[in-house]
Amino acid sequence: MVDQEVATKSPVLRGYRRPDGTFGVRNHLLILSSVVCANRATEMIAQAVPGAVAVTHQHGCSVIGPDMEMVRRTLAGTGKNPNCGAVLVLGLGCETIDAPGLAEEIATTGKPVDYVSIQEVGGTARAIEVGIEKARNMAEMLAAMEREPFSWDKLIFGTECGGSDTTSGLASNPVVGVAADLVVQHGGTAILSETPEIIGAEHLLAKRGRTPELSQAILDLIREVENRYLSMGVDFRGGNPSPGNIAGGLTTLEEKSLGAIHKGGTTPVNEVIGYACRPTQRGLVLMDTPGNDVESMTGMAAGGCQIMAFTTGRGTPTGNPICPVIKVTGNPETWNRMGGDMDLNASTIITGTETIEEVGARLFQLIVEVVNGRLTKAESLGHREFGITRLGMSL
C-alpha cells in the first residue's frame, strides 16, 4: 500500500508517454542488431542518424533452448523498454533470432518499429542505405515529442554494484538502499539484482519475502545458482570477489554479499523474476542476474527498468545504452581520483560529515532530476556497454 500522504507529496516525474501506457525517461531511437552479423550495418546507421543509439552484441545465432529464449527475451525487452521511442531492428536473414520476429515482438508495445534484413535487401551497403532512411523518419517523429507528468507506479529503478570494496557495504550500498526504500514508498518499483552476490546473505533476504512462498523462492534461487557455479568445480574467489574487491579489503563472497544486499533497502520482497523479465509487482523485486555488471544492467534494462543507481568503491565507468546509470562511490580516494565518472559522493559517510540517510536523500533527489532529463556522467561520457548473460554453449 502506498502511503497516500507520501504519494501526494511525491516529486513530479516527467517522461515520454508510450502507446502501452509506460513512460520513458529518455526518448531514444534504438538501432538494434538481432545478430552479430548485422552489427556493422547497425553501427553505420546509428552514426548517420541524429540521436540514434546502436545496440550490438555477439549473439543471435547458434543458441538453443533456454539460452535462445533468454537472448530473445533480452533483445526484445531492450526494444520494449519505454526509454526507446522507436526501434529499427537489423538482421541478416538466416539467423536463429530473426529480425522480423524480433520487430514483431517489440511492436506489441505500439511504438514505431521496423526492420531491415541484409540478405533480403541485397547486402550490407544496401541495408545501411535502407536503414538510414527508415531511421531518419523515426528520428524526425521522436524529436517532436514532449515530456508529460507520470505517476511513480510507472517507474522501475534498478540497483547495481561493481568494482566493490569495503566502502560499498559501509556507505554507498546503504545509500542506494535508502533511495530504493523512498522509490518504493512513493509507489515505484526497485530491482535488486546480482544473485551470486546474495550468497551468504540469503537468509536475511528470505526473511523479507512478502509471503512464505516468496521466502522459499529466494532460498531456492540462491541454492540453484550456487549449485550451478559449484558444478564448475572451482573456488569463486578471484572471480567473485574479484582481485580488485580483495585489494579493496573484501575477504570472502559472504562479506561482499552482506554488503551488497543493502542496495535493496528494507522493504519486503514482492517478486522473484528471471533475467530480463518484466516485474509484474511494484515494490522491491529480485531479478536473477549474474554479478557481472554489464550483463546484470542489460538484464534489468530488458526488464523495463528506466533508471539505475550503480555503486562502486574501486571506480568503474560502465553505463547502459538505453538507461541512465547514476554512479555512487563511498570511497573518498575514488571520488577524488575518478570524480569525472561519479555522480554522487557518498564518502562523506566514511569521513563522518554526513549520515547514510542524508546522502540517501540526496541520491533520491538526483534520481528525480535524472528521470526529468539531467544527464548522468556515464551518459555524457557515452558509456553504452551491453552484454547478454549465457547459460550454455554455442553450437
Add this chain to the structure above:
Amino acid sequence: MAVRKFIIMDPKDNVATAITSLHKGEAVELAGGKSLVLKDDIVFGHKFALCDIAAGEEVIKYGQPIGRATQPIPVGAHVHVHNVEGQRGRGDRVESLPHPGAVSSQGHGCCCG
C-alpha cells in the same frame, strides 16, 4: 571531533574495518575505555581483529559470519585472505553437489512469458 579510524558494523562483530590507513604498533581506542595495539599495518578498507580468533572460528562482520579463520588470529592482526576463507561458492571443495538435481534446465529463474 577526532577523525574516526575504524567502523564496527554490529556489536557481535569480532573484526573492525579501518577507514583510514593504520600502522603496526598503533593503539586504537575502543568503546568502554578499552584499547588494542595493532599487530600489522592496516590499509584503508581492510579489517583487524577485535579479539583473539581461534583457527576454525567464524569471523563475524555485520553481525553475520563472513568466513572461518584458517589459523589463529591474534587481537589487532590484519584479517584477510591470508588467514580467512569463505565457506560459500567453494566449488574447489565439492565432491558432489549438496543438492543433486537442484540445477534446473531453465536457468535464471522464471520466465515472464
